[in-house]
Amino acid sequence: MIELIISAAVLASMYGLVAIGISFTWASIGMLNLAQGFIFTAGGYAAYLYAQTLTNMGITEGPVMSIGLLVSGMAGSAVAGLFVGSIAFLPLQDRANFRTRGLIATLAISLIGTQLWLIFFGPQSKPLPPIFGTGRIEIGSGGVSYSQLGAIVIATLMLTAVIMWMRSSRAGLQMRAMMMNPLGAAVVGVSVRVTGMRVLAISGALTGLASVMLAQTFFVSPTSGVQPLTVGLIISLAGGLGSIPGTVIAAAIVGLAEALTARYLAQSLVPFVLFGIVVLILVFRPRGLGGLLEDVRE
Amino acid sequence: MSKTSENPQTKHLVGRRAWRPAWPARPDRVLHRRRYFGTKRSVLKLSGQFNPKTLKREVVLTDKKPMFWLFGLFLLVAIPTAVGSERFLSLFGIICIYASINVMWTLIMGTAGLQSFATLATVGVGSYGAAYLSITFGLPWPLMLLVGLVLGIAMGFLISLPARRLDGLYYALLTLGLSEFCRNFVTQNEALGGKFNGALFGSARIVPSDMMTTRLGQTLAFLTTFIVLLVALAVFRWMNGGRIGLLLKTAATSKEDEAFASAIGIDWQRARMIVFMVASGVLGALGAFYSTYIGGTSLQIFSLDLLLLMLAMIVIGGLGRAEGAVIGTVIVVGITQWFTDWGPWRIVLAGALALLSVLYTRNGLFGLKEQMREIRTRRQALHRAAQTTKYAEFLPQQAPDIHDKSIIAGRTFERELREKLRGWITPEIIEEHRRSPLGQHSDHLERILNYFRKGPLPDKYAVYTEVPFQSYRVVALSGMPGVPPRIVDDKTYGSLDEAYHAVFMRRINDLKAS
Numbered sequence: 001m002i003e004l005i006i007s008a009a010v011l012a013s014m015y016g017l018v019a020i021g022i023s024f025t026w027a028s029i030g031m032l033n034l035a036q037g038f039i040f041t042a043g044g045y046a047a048y049l050y051a052q053t054l055t056n057m058g059i060t061e062g063p064v065m066s067i068g069l070l071v072s073g074m075a076g077s078a079v080a081g082l083f084v085g086s087i088a089f090l091p092l093q094d095r096a097n098f099r100t101r102g103l104i105a106t107l108a109i110s111l112i113g114t115q116l117w118l119i120f121f122g123p124q125s126k127p128l129p130p131i132f133g134t135g136r137i138e139i140g141s142g143g144v145s146y147s148q149l150g151a152i153v154i155a156t157l158m159l160t161a162v163i164m165w166m167r168s169s170r171a172g173l174q175m176r177a178m179m180m181n182p183l184g185a186a187v188v189g190v191s192v193r194v195t196g197m198r199v200l201a202i203s204g205a206l207t208g209l210a211s212v213m214l215a216q217t218f219f220v221s222p223t224s225g226v227q228p229l230t231v232g233l234i235i236s237l238a239g240g241l242g243s244i245p246g247t248v249i250a251a252a253i254v255g256l257a258e259a260l261t262a263r264y265l266a267q268s269l270v271p272f273v274l275f276g277i278v279v280l281i282l283v284f285r286p287r288g289l290g291g292l293l294e295d296v297r298e
Numbered sequence: 299m300s301k302t303s304e305n306p307q308t309k310h311l312v313g314r315r316a317w318r319p320a321w322p323a324r325p326d327r328v329l330h331r332r333r334y335f336g337t338k339r340s341v342l343k344l345s346g347q348f349n350p351k352t353l354k355r356e357v358v359l360t361d362k363k364p365m366f367w368l369f370g371l372f373l374l375v376a377i378p379t380a381v382g383s384e385r386f387l388s389l390f391g392i393i394c395i396y397a398s399i400n401v402m403w404t405l406i407m408g409t410a411g412l413q414s415f416a417t418l419a420t421v422g423v424g425s426y427g428a429a430y431l432s433i434t435f436g437l438p439w440p441l442m443l444l445v446g447l448v449l450g451i452a453m454g455f456l457i458s459l460p461a462r463r464l465d466g467l468y469y470a471l472l473t474l475g476l477s478e479f480c481r482n483f484v485t486q487n488e489a490l491g492g493k494f495n496g497a498l499f500g501s502a503r504i505v506p507s508d509m510m511t512t513r514l515g516q517t518l519a520f521l522t523t524f525i526v527l528l529v530a531l532a533v534f535r536w537m538n539g540g541r542i543g544l545l546l547k548t549a550a551t552s553k554e555d556e557a558f559a560s561a562i563g564i565d566w567q568r569a570r571m572i573v574f575m576v577a578s579g580v581l582g583a584l585g586a587f588y589s590t591y592i593g594g595t596s597l598q599i600f601s602l603d604l605l606l607l608m609l610a611m612i613v614i615g616g617l618g619r620a621e622g623a624v625i626g627t628v629i630v631v632g633i634t635q636w637f638t639d640w641g642p643w644r645i646v647l648a649g650a651l652a653l654l655s656v657l658y659t660r661n662g663l664f665g666l667k668e669q670m671r672e673i674r675t676r677r678q679a680l681h682r683a684a685q686t687t688k689y690a691e692f693l694p695q696q697a698p699d700i701h702d703k704s705i706i707a708g709r710t711f712e713r714e715l716r717e718k719l720r721g722w723i724t725p726e727i728i729e730e731h732r733r734s735p736l737g738q739h740s741d742h743l744e745r746i747l748n749y750f751r752k753g754p755l756p757d758k759y760a761v762y763t764e765v766p767f768q769s770y771r772v773v774a775l776s777g778m779p780g781v782p783p784r785i786v787d788d789k790t791y792g793s794l795d796e797a798y799h800a801v802f803m804r805r806i807n808d809l810k811a812s
Contacts, residue, residue, distance in 0.1 A: 105656045111606035112649035115642035226602050230475030268486030271479030279460050286463045
């Protein structure tokens with residue numbers, strides 16, 4: 001039972017990070033970033049390159065490796081986020097039909113991105129060295145491995161840090177202003193472009209974190225971003241795009257459902273159970289669990 | 299642009315009339331339009347007219363699209379059958395299948411206005427269902443197509459349930475993951491070939507597999523794909539060009555449009571669902587057809603990359619048009635299937651094309667004509683505005699909106715008059731006025747003064763007597779009854795003549811500044 005809860009919590013926190021990235025971007029700049037899978041993979045490969053460099057220098061574990069992996073993953077994804085922004089957000093941002101065109105542009109980027117990873121890193125999955133060691137803590141009947149515990153703790157800490165920063169800093173204030181009313185924010189002097197790029201970098205960094213930690217179990221491959229993207233999309237939808245509490249709750253529900261289904265039904269039914277749950281949520285709350293925001297935007 | 303304006307011969311070129319095919323009308327018959335059976339819609343848009351040169355009666359084809367369609371489809375079927383190599387035939391077969399899928403997708407995205415990414419999921423479900431049944435129970439191919447149709451409709455019904463509640467982008471997000479989910483399902487399901495990475499081969503074929511090694515068999519297989527494309531296009535025309543398409547156009551673009559459509563009694567949700575169901579059914583049947591074409595199916599059909607590639611085809615061609623879907627497919631499939639030795643770079647190229655068309659065109663290749671025309675008109679208007687002095691201070695674009703043309707003429711006259719008077723202002727004239735503000739003057743000064751006198755009353759300068767014969771000031775009239783004039787500056791003048799001259803100088807300065 002404890003193992004079940006732990007694995008649900010790990011899944012929830014990882015998917016939650018990706019979903020919050022998507023949700024954040026949508027709420028503040030009104031663009032659906034479907035290149036999030038590409039950004040996810042970018043973080044994984046950045047961490048992989050970092051690990052290779054360190055291994056070549058003779059370092060295979062220790063704090064330099066662990067922290068470096070997390071930081072390089074976040075940095076790689078943040079850069080990828082800025083790259084996506086400079087292609088799909090900056091040129092299209094003030095044009096007609098921005099939403100649809102942004103959606104298509106990010107999809108095209110993700111199409112190109114997968115192929116570029118394939119060209120530069122090959123089709124094989126790349127493993128990352130363990131960040132949190134390989135130990136296990138026994139609790140009652142079950143147990144929890146260090147990497148699971150580490151993933152949950154780091155994800156929670158990071159999310160808290162971002163939320164605190166959004167609440168207290170000037171840049172965070174600008175982002176929240178953009179979320180409430182982009183036009184109003186622009187009128188009082190918030191630069192839509194600068195803030196938008198900042199948002200993309202931050203949601204990229206969150207995604208990169210998830211990427212490095214998920215790579216502990218699933219490795220990095222050119223298409224490893226697809227699954228987190230689709231689940232992240234569904235969670236951000238169910239949570240109500242733009243609402244952080246809603247997204248967290250939705251992530252918890254989805255994580256739990258996935259763990260339960262895999263345990264008591266069949267692994268192959270997981271996607272359909274998830275889809276069914278999300279459709280149910282959306283049928284009763286078309287704006288998602290926490291979504292009042294859309295009404296304000298319209 | 300500058301080159302043509304320098305050349306007086308081409309400067310006033312009005313433009314060429316578009317060429318339209320015309321043929322002599324039969325004098326003994328009234329113009330007869332062929333119509334689709336059971337409807338009032340005509341097949342070709344024809345109109346009768348007198349040829350302005352020969353003065354003979356003729357029939358003109360006003361809409362040239364069917365001509366291009368006929369020509370394009372002829373090329374599509376003629377090139378591969380004429381070349382006849384296996385590679386060409388299979389390439390064009392794939393083009394036809396993908397084009398049919400894209401045409402149906404266009405029907406969903408363009409006509410129904412539902413941003414659904416569940417297209418390939420529907421195709422895949424049809425394909426896997428039909429292949430599985432054919433392998434297990436030995437279903438012949440016509441039944442496979444039927445199974446695909448039924449599965450497609452069922453799938454369409456399931457997917458359309460949330461569409462009633464969700465709008466636009468939410469729905470797009472929801473359906474984007476569907477293919478990935480189906481892929482996972484197949485991978486973990488042994489009956490569907492999960493062990494062999496989702497490959498499920500050995501189903502019935504339309505053209506038997508022993509015939510596929512001969513040129514005749516390959517050509518036949520290609521022709522079946524072409525017929526499928528024709529069917530898809532016919533369904534598109536039937537839905538998009540028919541009454542349902544017309545109803546949906548009212549509710550197409552925005553929330554206000556939907557409200558408006560409801561207000562005038564159009565049940566657009568029902569129309570949308572009908573179009574979606576029909577398209578989904580055809581998509582399912584297309585999936586089954588795909589299984590009969592390659593003799594089975596594989597997981598590639600559920601991959602996100604294929605979905606994105608198909609989106610790239612639609613985007614490059616132009617969203618919402620059948621011709622865009624077909625041409626986009628020809629371009630992208632041509633690149634990705636022909637230059638196979640480029641490896642992943644060919645998909646990068648296709649993606650880059652899609653990205654470029656999103657960034658720089660409004661609606662892909664087929665929106666380009668309109669976009670170019672708009673750019674040209676805007677440039678021409680700017681150029682004309684820079685050149686012309688005809689409309690005084692109005693821009694040439696404004697001129698058509700001013701109904702009383704005498705206003706334009708009056709402004710033009712005023713401007714020319716001012717220019718002329720400005721040339722007459724000399725120190726001698728000012729000196730002459732300073733010496734005697736009233737009385738007889740030289741001709742030029744008299745004309746300038748006359749111009750000043752007939753100026754409009756608001757803000758007209760006048761002399762205000764503070765103390766008679768001692769102190770005068772310059773004021774500006776308000777031009778409105780009951781509103782007192784305002785004092786212009788704090789200078790006072792000792793005599794009436796000095797005050798007159800001060801007023802004169804102010805007006806001269808205003809005239810110079812105008």
